[in-house]
Amino acid sequence: MTDPRRQRRIWYAVGGVLIVAFLAFGATSFKSNLTPYVSIEEAMRRPAKVQVKGSLVPDSTEYVEASQQLRFGLADGQGNTMPVLYAGTKPGNFEEATEIVAVGSYRNGAFHADQLLVKCPSKYQGLDEDPTKHASET
C-alpha cells in the first residue's frame, strides 16, 4: 500500500470519479431549474406569475383604445395559442421578433403581461444588402 506509484494510481481514479460525478451532478440538477420559461399550456393552467415564450401570431397585433392595451396572440409550436394583453409601450423591435417572452399571469381568458421580452433573428448581416428593410429605424 505504501508504493507511491500505486498510491498515485488510486488518486487518479479518485480524481476521475470526482470529475464524472461533477458532470452527472451538473447535468441532472440544472435540467429542471435552469430555464425560467414555461409553455403556453402550463401558463394557462396556473395563475402564478410566469414567463411564457412563444411566437407572435401573424397580424394579430392590435391596440385596444378603451383599455389602452396592446393585444396580440402568442402561439407555441404545438398549436396552442393564447391572447396576451400588455399595458406598456410596445418594444421597438416587436414586429421583427421571432419569439416573444411575456412576463405576467393568466386570468380571465387572457395573459396579462407586465413585461415583454423580445428575441430577434440573429443574422449578422448588413443593412446595405437589403436597404428596403431599413425603413422605420429610430
Next chain:
Amino acid sequence: MNIRELLKWVLLLWMGLVIWAAFLYVPPADKFVGESSRIVFFHVPMAWIAVLAFLISCVASVLYLRRREPRHDIRAAVAAGLGLLFAILATVTGAVFARIMWGAYWNWDPRQTSIVILMVIYAAYFALRGAVPDPERRAALAAVYAILAFVTVPFLVFVVPRIYWSLHPDTIINTRGSNEFDSRHTQVLMASLAGFTGLFVWFYTIGCRVEAIRRRRQQEAL
C-alpha cells in the same frame, strides 16, 4: 526596439483597427435595434478569452500537480483571474445588449444563469486560495479545484445554451450548422478574436511576472 516592444505596438495598431472597423467598416446588422449588433465584436471575444483563460488555468494546474513547480501555480492563478475578469466583461456587455434587444438587463435566461454559476465557481477558487496560508498546500489544493472547476466550463458555456431555449442570439457554431455572419461581420469578428487573444497573452505574461516578483519580495521579507 526588441521583438516584445514591437509586438506591443502591433497590438495597439491592430486593436485600434478592430475598434474602427467594428464601428465604421461594418454596417449595423439588419433587424437589430439601432447599432446594438456591434457589441458582438467585443462580447464574443471576451467570452472566448474567458474560456481560453480557464483552460490555461486547468492545464497549468495539471502541470503543477505533476511537477510541483511554483511557476505553474502562478500561471494557474493568473489565468483564472483573467478568466474571471473577462467573464465579468462578457456578462456586462451581454446585459447591455439584453436591455436593448430583449428589453431587460437581467432575466435569468439560461445563458445568464449559467455564466453566473461559472463566475461563482471561479470566485470560490480565489476564496480557497485566500483561505490556505501555507503556499505549497494552497497551490496543491487550488490546482485540484481548478481542474474540477474547468470540468464545468464546457457544460456551462457550450452545452446548457444549446439544450435550453434562450433569448440569446444563436452562437457562431450553432445547432443548425448555419453561418449567420456576412463577410464583413466575419472579417471583423475574426480580427477581434485575434486581437483579444493577443491582448490576453500580454495581460497574462505581465500578470505572471508581477506575481513572481511579488512572491520573491515576500520571501525576502521573511
